[in-house]
Amino acid sequence: MKFSAPTGFWRFWTFAMAAFCLVLTVTACNPQGYKTQAARVPQMVDSILSDPKSFNYALINEDPNVAGLMYVGLVTENALTDKLEPELAEKWELSPDKKKVTFTLREGLKWSDGAPLTADDVVFTFRDIFLNPKVPTDIQDVLRIGKERQLPTVRKIDDRRVEFTTPEPFAPFLRVTGGLGILPKHILAETIAKTGRDGNPLFLSTWGTDTDPKKIVTNGQYTIDQYVATQRIIFKRNPYYWRKDAQGNQQPYIERIVWSVVENQNTELLQFRSGGLDISEPIRAEDYPILKKEEKRGSFTAYIGGTRPITTFMAFNLNQGRRNGRPVVDPVKSKWFNNPKFRQAIAYGIDRERMNTNIYRGLGVLINSQILETSPYYLKPEEGLKSYNFDQTKSKQLLKEAGFKLNSRGQLTDAEGNAVRFTLITNAGNTVREAMVAQIKQDLSQLGIQVDINPINFGVLIDKLDNTQDWEAYLLAMGGSKEPNSGANVWLPDSRSHSFNQSASPGKPPLEGRVVADWEAEIGRLYIEGARELDEAKRKQIYGQIQKISQEYLPWIPLVNARVMAVVRNSIEGVQYPESGGALWNLHELRVED
Known part of the structure; x- marks a missing residue:
C-alpha cells in the first residue's frame, strides 16, 4: 500500500x-x-x-511512480476480471500443502540491455533485495508470514523454474509475490555485495534521480x-x-x-x-x-x-517516543491525540456530506474503512461497522467526557487550560485535498479548535512521515487492493509505513519510549491471522474485526473518496x-x- x-x-x-x-x-x-x-x-x-523521489523500484514509496512502466513481475492482474494472468511466468503450480509455489518463466526473456532474464534474476530480486534485512523496503513487510514474522525462501530449480516456500500456508502469497517487479542481477548484484562508508549496501544509493536514466535497466x-x-x-x-x-x-x-x-x-x-x-x-x-x-x-x-481504490483519511501522530531525548510530538498535544474520545470527536465534527457535495460535486463516496468497498472482506455499516456521520453534539459530549471545555474566548482547552491547536498538512498542488483541509479547519473551529493548515511538497511530506516524524496531523490517501494484506506494511506496528505511530527507520536515530497501544497490537495480530487463514468465510470474519477496531480507535479517520x-x-x-x-x-x- x-x-x-x-x-x-x-x-x-x-x-x-x-x-x-x-x-x-x-x-x-x-x-x-x-x-x-x-x-x-x-x-x-x-x-x-511532482518529481519522482527515486528510480530504484525497491525503495519507491509513493504512487504514481515510474516503476509501473519499467518493471513487471511474474504475474499480472486483469483489471476487467480481477483474475491473475501470466506475465514473466508462463505458468505456476501450487503444492498440495499450500506451502510451495513453482513459477516457470517464459522462454527467451531479456532485459532492456539485451541480457537474458532467468531464474537467477528472480532469486536475486527476492533473496538479495526484497528479503534482505539491510534493504529498507516496504515490500518486506507484506511478505512476512505468521506470528514469528518469517519470510519465505526462494530457490532456483533450473534457468526457467523458481520455487518459493512459505513456513505456513499464506493466502495472499501468489497475488502479492507474483506482482512484484523483478530486478536485474547482472547490474545490481555488485551494489548489494559492496557497502559504502556508512556500512550500508551501495544499492541504497543506486538509481537515484541523479542517475543517467539510460543506465537504468528494465524488463x-x-x-x-x-x-x-x-x-x-x-x-x-x-x-x-x-x-x-x-x-x-x-x-x-x-x-x-x-x-x-x-x-x-x-x-x-x-x-x-x-x-x-x-x-x-x-x-x-x-x-x-x-x-x-x-x-x-x-x-x-x-x-x-x-470508487477509487484508495482510502482518503486524516491521521494524528500517535508516537509517544523520544529521539535524542526530545519528544517526537509535543507531550501536551500527544496526550490529546492519544485519547480515543478526542479522535472520535474530531470524526463526528467533520461534515463529510458537505465535503462530498461541495468538493466532490456529489460524485464522492463517504468511506468508513481502510479496506476497499470492492473487497470481498469489506464490512458494511449494516453489518456492524461504525460510521461517524456529522454530529457536533456528539463531538462536544465526547470532548467533555475527555476533560476538554470551552474558555471565555470560545477556545477549546484541555484540563490544564491549554488551548487545542494543531497543524494539519497535506500535499500542495492537490486542490481537492487543499479544499478538504480548509473545510476541516472551518468545521473544527465550530468546536473551538484551531487548525493551522499547511500544504507542502509531496516529497517533503513523505519524508516527514517515513523519516523525521516531524508532524502533528496529515490528510492523504493510501492506495489499496481487494486483498487486505496489501496493507500489512501500514497496519503491523513495526512495519515501515505504520506512519501514525512510526518506529525508527533503519539507519536513523533510535526512538526511545515508543508505545504500542493494545488495540494497535491487536490489529497487527489479526492481520497476521487473516493472511494465514485459507477459509474465506473465516478470513472475512477476521478482517471484519479489524475494521471494527479501526473504526472504534480511529488511527485513520476515513473521509470521502472520489469515483x-x-x-x-x-x-x-x-x-x-x-x-x-x-x-x-x-x-x-x-x-x-x-
Whole structure:
C-alpha cells in the first residue's frame, strides 16, 4: 500500500493562455514540442504532480511512480476480471500443502540491455533485495508470514523454474509475490555485495534521480530516456519487452510516453483542455461535468467508474517516543491525540456530506474503512461497522467526557487550560485535498479548535512521515487492493509505513519510549491471522474485526473518496476503462492514431 498523489481548457482568454505559455516552456504547451527532430513516433503525453523521489523500484514509496512502466513481475492482474494472468511466468503450480509455489518463466526473456532474464534474476530480486534485512523496503513487510514474522525462501530449480516456500500456508502469497517487479542481477548484484562508508549496501544509493536514466535497466514496457527535474520524464519503448501480438508485432505499440511535471491540478486541467496532454487521470469531480460536455468538440472521452481504490483519511501522530531525548510530538498535544474520545470527536465534527457535495460535486463516496468497498472482506455499516456521520453534539459530549471545555474566548482547552491547536498538512498542488483541509479547519473551529493548515511538497511530506516524524496531523490517501494484506506494511506496528505511530527507520536515530497501544497490537495480530487463514468465510470474519477496531480507535479517520474518472484523447485507441479505474491498465494494446 502506497501513499497516493494524483497525476495529471481550453481557456477562454487568449491572454491567459499566452501568459501560461510564457511561464511554462514551449514544449509544456505543445505536446508536439516533445518530439525530436528525427522522424515522428507514436507518443502519448501524460502528467504527474511532482518529481519522482527515486528510480530504484525497491525503495519507491509513493504512487504514481515510474516503476509501473519499467518493471513487471511474474504475474499480472486483469483489471476487467480481477483474475491473475501470466506475465514473466508462463505458468505456476501450487503444492498440495499450500506451502510451495513453482513459477516457470517464459522462454527467451531479456532485459532492456539485451541480457537474458532467468531464474537467477528472480532469486536475486527476492533473496538479495526484497528479503534482505539491510534493504529498507516496504515490500518486506507484506511478505512476512505468521506470528514469528518469517519470510519465505526462494530457490532456483533450473534457468526457467523458481520455487518459493512459505513456513505456513499464506493466502495472499501468489497475488502479492507474483506482482512484484523483478530486478536485474547482472547490474545490481555488485551494489548489494559492496557497502559504502556508512556500512550500508551501495544499492541504497543506486538509481537515484541523479542517475543517467539510460543506465537504468528494465524488463517492463518502457525505459527512461530522459529526465529533466521539475519539467518532464520521457520513456521510450523497451525493444526486449516479451509481449508480441498475434501477428508477431512488438508491443507496446506506443513508442514514447512523456510525463509532464505539472505541480497544480488547475494547470493540469488547463493543459489537457488546450491539447497539451493526451490523458488526465484521475480527474477531479468538479472537472468531470465540464469535460463531459466538451467531449465531442475536444475529441476526447470522459470515463467514470466506481470508487477509487484508495482510502482518503486524516491521521494524528500517535508516537509517544523520544529521539535524542526530545519528544517526537509535543507531550501536551500527544496526550490529546492519544485519547480515543478526542479522535472520535474530531470524526463526528467533520461534515463529510458537505465535503462530498461541495468538493466532490456529489460524485464522492463517504468511506468508513481502510479496506476497499470492492473487497470481498469489506464490512458494511449494516453489518456492524461504525460510521461517524456529522454530529457536533456528539463531538462536544465526547470532548467533555475527555476533560476538554470551552474558555471565555470560545477556545477549546484541555484540563490544564491549554488551548487545542494543531497543524494539519497535506500535499500542495492537490486542490481537492487543499479544499478538504480548509473545510476541516472551518468545521473544527465550530468546536473551538484551531487548525493551522499547511500544504507542502509531496516529497517533503513523505519524508516527514517515513523519516523525521516531524508532524502533528496529515490528510492523504493510501492506495489499496481487494486483498487486505496489501496493507500489512501500514497496519503491523513495526512495519515501515505504520506512519501514525512510526518506529525508527533503519539507519536513523533510535526512538526511545515508543508505545504500542493494545488495540494497535491487536490489529497487527489479526492481520497476521487473516493472511494465514485459507477459509474465506473465516478470513472475512477476521478482517471484519479489524475494521471494527479501526473504526472504534480511529488511527485513520476515513473521509470521502472520489469515483475513478479519466479523460483520454480519442487518438488513443484501445482504451477499455474498468470499473476500478486505470485507463492505461492494458497499455501494451493501446495505439496512437496519427
